[in-house]
Amino acid sequence: MVLSAADKSNVKAAFGKIGGHAEEYGAETLERMFAAYPQTKTYFPHFDLAKGSAQVKGHGKKVAAALVEAANHIDDISGALSKLSDLHAQKLRVDPVNFKLLGQCFLVVVATHNPALLTPEVHASLDKFLCAVGTVLTAKYR
Amino acid sequence: MVHWTAEEKQLIASVWGKVSVEECGAEALARLLIVYPWTQRFFSNFGNLSSPTAIIGNPKVRAHGKKVLTSFGEAVKNLDNIKGTYSKLSELHCEKLHVDPENFRLLGDILVIVLAAHFGRDFTPACQFAWQKLVGVVAHALAHKYH
Numbered sequence: 001m002v003l004s005a006a007d008k009s010n011v012k013a014a015f016g017k018i019g020g021h022a023e024e025y026g027a028e029t030l031e032r033m034f035a036a037y038p039q040t041k042t043y044f045p046h047f048d049l050a051k052g053s054a055q056v057k058g059h060g061k062k063v064a065a066a067l068v069e070a071a072n073h074i075d076d077i078s079g080a081l082s083k084l085s086d087l088h089a090q091k092l093r094v095d096p097v098n099f100k101l102l103g104q105c106f107l108v109v110v111a112t113h114n115p116a117l118l119t120p121e122v123h124a125s126l127d128k129f130l131c132a133v134g135t136v137l138t139a140k141y142r
Numbered sequence: 143m144v145h146w147t148a149e150e151k152q153l154i155a156s157v158w159g160k161v162s163v164e165e166c167g168a169e170a171l172a173r174l175l176i177v178y179p180w181t182q183r184f185f186s187n188f189g190n191l192s193s194p195t196a197i198i199g200n201p202k203v204r205a206h207g208k209k210v211l212t213s214f215g216e217a218v219k220n221l222d223n224i225k226g227t228y229s230k231l232s233e234l235h236c237e238k239l240h241v242d243p244e245n246f247r248l249l250g251d252i253l254v255i256v257l258a259a260h261f262g263r264d265f266t267p268a269c270q271f272a273w274q275k276l277v278g279v280v281a282h283a284l285a286h287k288y289h
Contacts, residue, residue, distance in 0.1 A: 035267035036274045104251055108258040108270060115259035120194045123255070124177040 026064025099134030167211030250277025
């Protein structure tokens with residue numbers, strides 16, 4: 001699966017429009033993921049996962065920053081996320097299926113906050129982008 | 143049998159009550175064909191699917207999307223017996239239509255996104271949980287009679 005020029009352009013434009021809301025979107029993505037897919041909470045036994053948790057907000061900020069970084073270096077996502085990829089392989093070892101769940105929730109957050117942004121074309125490009133990010137983060141697993 | 147809490151049933155019913163089956167059905171199917179283009183393999187007789195614009199405007203896509211979501215309504219009406227409700231449809235999808243059940247999961251996720259876009263903040267995390275559960279149960283029921 002390869003990101004076309006149109007995909008890259010769509011993704012950059014989408015993150016441009018999301019702008020300063022990225023952190024908020026990151027936090028809500030995690031909140032929704034924990035609510036919709038409770039099994040994802042197993043990776044955060046050390047977190048307070050109650051609504052409004054500062055830890056979830058903080059972690060959402062990190063997740064969003066990584067997505068923004070990937071979008072800003074969309075021609076070399078594996079380079080941009082190389083350290084994160086190492087971290088996930090060696091330490092975090094989040095099962096690969098969970099990246100799709102996070103991606104689904106991110107798209108839901110975009111849809112709820114900014115439905116006009118999520119045209120079918122942009123939806124397709126973002127979905128591909130999120131897949132690509134998941135692939136990079138699990139690339140060194142074995 | 144799947145267990146639904148009273149809250150889940152209420153969240154499902156309240157969303158469903160406000161859904162335009164024709165609009166959401168058409169949009170969900172169109173997005174499936176656009177976001178996951180390999181799903182077009184089942185619709186070679188639908189005419190022009192050559193671009194997102196063509197897919198969105200395609201009357202066969204719209205009609206079929208409406209049909210699919212109308213059928214989804216049967217699950218909403220029969221939450222306590224979704225497997226039974228879809229028994230014949232499951233056989234049809236296996237024996238006649240030859241649809242990989244993975245496609246039901248893909249469509250379910252797309253439907254959740256369409257609902258999210260439609261309802262905005264009203265599509266709360268609790269709401270999303272109930273609907274992700276429902277689309278999962280529907281997908282499972284449609285795959286149940288596969289052999």
